[in-house]
Amino acid sequence: MILQTQGLSRRFGGLKAVDDVSFAATENTVQSIIGPNGAGKTTFFNLVTGAIPPDAGRILFQGRDVTGLGPDRLAEMGLVRTFQRTSIFREFTALENVSLAIRSRERRNQALFLSRADEHRISEEARSILAEVGLTGSERTVANNLAHGSQRALDVAIGLASRPKLILMDEPLAGMSQGDRSRIGTLILNLREKMGLTVVLVEHDIGMVMRLSDRITVLQHGQVIADGTPAEIRENADVRNAYLRGSFAA
Amino acid sequence: MTVLKQCTHRAEGIRVRQPLRPVHVVGFVIVAAGAFLPYALESQPYLLQLACQAIVAAILALSLDLLMGNTGLLSFGHAGWYGLGGYTAGLAAKYATPELLIVLPATIVVACVIAWITGSVLARQIGKSFAILTLALSQIIYSLVFVASAWTGGEDGLQGIPVPTLAGFNIVAPQTWYWLLYAVLIVSLLLALYLRRTPLGRAWLAVKCNSERARFIGIAVFRLKLIAYVLSAALAALAGGLFTTFNGAVSPDALSWFESGKILMYVVLGGVGTLIGPVLGGAAFTFAEQYISSLTDAWLIYFGGLFVLVVIFAPGGLFRLVSMLWAKAAGESKEVAR
Amino acid sequence: MLALSLALNGVVLGSILLLFSLGLTLIYGVGRIVNFAHGALFSAGALAGAWIANSGHSFWLALWLAPLLIGTLGLLLDWGVLARIRDRPMVDSLLLTFGLALLITGVLYQFGGRNVTMLQPPTGLGGTVTLGALSLPVYRLFVSALALAAVAALLFFLKNSNWGLRVRAANDDPEMGACLGIDRETLMHSVVALGAALAALAGVAAAPIFTAYATVGDKILILAFMTVILGGLGSLRGAIVAAYVVGLIIVFGEGYLGGQVALMLLFALIMAMLIRWPRGFFGEGRTE
Numbered sequence A: 001m002i003l004q005t006q007g008l009s010r011r012f013g014g015l016k017a018v019d020d021v022s023f024a025a026t027e028n029t030v031q032s033i034i035g036p037n038g039a040g041k042t043t044f045f046n047l048v049t050g051a052i053p054p055d056a057g058r059i060l061f062q063g064r065d066v067t068g069l070g071p072d073r074l075a076e077m078g079l080v081r082t083f084q085r086t087s088i089f090r091e092f093t094a095l096e097n098v099s100l101a102i103r104s105r106e107r108r109n110q111a112l113f114l115s116r117a118d119e120h121r122i123s124e125e126a127r128s129i130l131a132e133v134g135l136t137g138s139e140r141t142v143a144n145n146l147a148h149g150s151q152r153a154l155d156v157a158i159g160l161a162s163r164p165k166l167i168l169m170d171e172p173l174a175g176m177s178q179g180d181r182s183r184i185g186t187l188i189l190n191l192r193e194k195m196g197l198t199v200v201l202v203e204h205d206i207g208m209v210m211r212l213s214d215r216i217t218v219l220q221h222g223q224v225i226a227d228g229t230p231a232e233i234r235e236n237a238d239v240r241n242a243y244l245r246g247s248f249a250a
Numbered sequence B: 001m002t003v004l005k006q007c008t009h010r011a012e013g014i015r016v017r018q019p020l021r022p023v024h025v026v027g028f029v030i031v032a033a034g035a036f037l038p039y040a041l042e043s044q045p046y047l048l049q050l051a052c053q054a055i056v057a058a059i060l061a062l063s064l065d066l067l068m069g070n071t072g073l074l075s076f077g078h079a080g081w082y083g084l085g086g087y088t089a090g091l092a093a094k095y096a097t098p099e100l101l102i103v104l105p106a107t108i109v110v111a112c113v114i115a116w117i118t119g120s121v122l123a124r125q126i127g128k129s130f131a132i133l134t135l136a137l138s139q140i141i142y143s144l145v146f147v148a149s150a151w152t153g154g155e156d157g158l159q160g161i162p163v164p165t166l167a168g169f170n171i172v173a174p175q176t177w178y179w180l181l182y183a184v185l186i187v188s189l190l191l192a193l194y195l196r197r198t199p200l201g202r203a204w205l206a207v208k209c210n211s212e213r214a215r216f217i218g219i220a221v222f223r224l225k226l227i228a229y230v231l232s233a234a235l236a237a238l239a240g241g242l243f244t245t246f247n248g249a250v251s252p253d254a255l256s257w258f259e260s261g262k263i264l265m266y267v268v269l270g271g272v273g274t275l276i277g278p279v280l281g282g283a284a285f286t287f288a289e290q291y292i293s294s295l296t297d298a299w300l301i302y303f304g305g306l307f308v309l310v311v312i313f314a315p316g317g318l319f320r321l322v323s324m325l326w327a328k329a330a331g332e333s334k335e336v337a338r
Numbered sequence C: 001m002l003a004l005s006l007a008l009n010g011v012v013l014g015s016i017l018l019l020f021s022l023g024l025t026l027i028y029g030v031g032r033i034v035n036f037a038h039g040a041l042f043s044a045g046a047l048a049g050a051w052i053a054n055s056g057h058s059f060w061l062a063l064w065l066a067p068l069l070i071g072t073l074g075l076l077l078d079w080g081v082l083a084r085i086r087d088r089p090m091v092d093s094l095l096l097t098f099g100l101a102l103l104i105t106g107v108l109y110q111f112g113g114r115n116v117t118m119l120q121p122p123t124g125l126g127g128t129v130t131l132g133a134l135s136l137p138v139y140r141l142f143v144s145a146l147a148l149a150a151v152a153a154l155l156f157f158l159k160n161s162n163w164g165l166r167v168r169a170a171n172d173d174p175e176m177g178a179c180l181g182i183d184r185e186t187l188m189h190s191v192v193a194l195g196a197a198l199a200a201l202a203g204v205a206a207a208p209i210f211t212a213y214a215t216v217g218d219k220i221l222i223l224a225f226m227t228v229i230l231g232g233l234g235s236l237r238g239a240i241v242a243a244y245v246v247g248l249i250i251v252f253g254e255g256y257l258g259g260q261v262a263l264m265l266l267f268a269l270i271m272a273m274l275i276r277w278p279r280g281f282f283g284e285g286r287t288e
Helices: A041-048 A071-077 A094-105 A116-132 A148-160 A178-193 A206-212 A230-235 A237-247 B022-035 B045-071 B078-095 B100-122 B127-147 B174-196 B199-209 B211-216 B221-247 B257-270 B276-293 B299-313 B317-329 C002-031 C038-054 C059-080 C090-113 C138-160 C162-172 C174-179 C184-210 C216-231 C236-256 C259-276
Strands: A003-012 A015-025 A030-034 A056-061 A079-081 A166-170 A198-202 A215-220 A223-228 C128-131 C134-137
Touching (some): A003 A041, A015 A041, A015 A056, A015 A223, A030 A041, A030 A206, A041 A198, A071 B211, A079 A148, A094 A116, A094 B199, A148 A178, A215 A230, A223 A230, A223 A237, B045 B078, B045 B174, B045 B221, B045 B257, B078 B100, B078 B127, B078 B257, B100 B127, B127 B257, B127 C216, B127 C259, B174 B199, B174 B221, B199 B211, B199 B221, B257 B317, B276 B299, B276 B317, B299 C090, C002 C134, C002 C138, C002 C216, C002 C236, C038 C059, C038 C090, C038 C184, C128 C138, C134 C138, C138 C184, C162 C184, C184 C216, C216 C236
Parallel strands (some): A030 A198, A030 A215, A166 A198
Antiparallel strands (some): A003 A015
């Protein structure tokens, strides 16, 4: 269990957005969290990534209690996230985007000098990360000029520079064309296969979710209503009811 | 088009080997020409005086761009640092020693300390609060001048500052002043340009481009803002110290809103983040101001009007305009990183 | 009884400050614009009022005509200038209003603003009133009452009218406000016009106390900025409390320590407060 939540809860005013959610992610798998709008997915995500503190419950990462830690601390520990609205450094080249993240990891950001050897090593590492996400050839393109799908991939690459163990993706397929979707899908599988990462996604695209995931958790009204393999979820009556109620509009 | 997003410097990488481009040659020629100006102006001491003022303005503009260009933070009270430097240097020269090698470093240290203290609170605020507080801070420094008017001369300003010395030599001749100021400008500019290409400089640019993600990848956003804030204050204070010792006097007017506005104008007109643009903007503006204010005393109206027009219609500043024209003329493809 | 007299004066200053700051807060809340030109509008109101009253018309006419004129100016400025940078990032709007401040001040200088103009309170309101050991000029009481009445009216309006509802919605969440269907542009025009009018009203009403000249509004603007930061940017009730806190601190500071020191003290207090409570008194300050 690389990531676990125990009885996680968060309310906003009178609304219990996340209600006593216990969740577990196994290492080196792809896990998805789905649910109708308003199910609490985004809030759950924000809780786990340290963006907001929970009212109750615990979050455990690699067995350690990380409840209440902020996103930068979590990133240091190996828990990284990507953003729904692609968040990259638009004025830098793709290579620079990743090099920047690597230098951050190495705490070199206040340095006034970097040796030739270090520079070389860092850009080589950046190149290989870009290759993992399929951006070879685009290293010297300014990020803002990359295609939409490539920018999304760059967003992931920046996260990868922190050498994470777990990567949390907030609707990685949102707003993508069909071609880009399958590309990101391949990227996600690649992260699990080649890089040995654990990926947890929040997504609306049920088709892709079914195809990519080892395990799916379904939320509704802030609570877990089902949890299992794609096949199990497909057969699950509660999940089908939630769909039929018509609140699964993507 | 907006004021801040005109990053016209290359975002390519640290120490990317840049071949000697025509731009570099032109730059070198201009810098060399500038050094020879005193000879050209031998018969016009008034113009040389004005040129010195222009250089001080250029240094001030550079200092503000160090803050705005690197972090995206706006300071509406930058003249406060200028004034602080001026009064500190003036007081030191008058009551302690006129030796610049002591006075100027002392001025920088004082500015750094105060900037560090105030910046520790200010740099944590959101952009708008920061802007408001910088204005307030400059008013506080202004108030300080009046509270200590027994020393600072209050409304009348600080006068009777003795002729300064540099390593024992009196600096009296305008030419000497010019070269001293010019050297400070060129060295600061080169350092600022160099800083761009260091990891620190890249991190600053990252903060300016996307501070949220910067924080997420572990960049110490607050600390970087603080460093930029202190550096810009120190340079502005140095400019103030130099001007005051050159001028022999300093008055509270140096700390006014209007002065802060002028510095902002230099930077916005020149192009935020371009470093060279604000330097040229500051110099050009000083000459323009002299000329225009001799024609009309509705100077403030024109200035305010120009400010408004620039923000609305040319927020990237003239530098961007010129560099676009240059790129066209040289037939280069658009290499300006958006 | 110095303390009590100072306290009353502090309340007077606080009331004027409140009247002035509410417009600033609304413009920020609805348009996310920090209006650096607000002080210039105060000065414009003071000068316009003084000019009207001193050219043979009654003070009472000046009291509503000046705000009307400056309110219209505000409307024109929003329509003609501010509207052009609606969707730009905040930096541009800060610079723009700063430029406007310089422009307006320049115009005021041209219209004789370099001189200080006195404005006498109307004959009904001259003199002082004595309560036991205290005496306070009647006019100051009037100004406080006027300011409080105006603020109360504004708050009432905000709570109970359609317009008020839209303003409050936009104040809470500008994107949602835009979704409420009604013209965001018109709403913004009305808010800026109202803000300008309130600033001008504060200027005219305070003119018999502060006199009128081109830069009279500058110091008030600094105080107002401190007020809104203390209260939390965008927080209405924060502004109300903060205005009186600032008024009292300044007046007491001036009484015991001297004007400039009072300002420094206030600034130091704000800095200290920001360390612990960066979102102002009620924690409602904006984080963007």
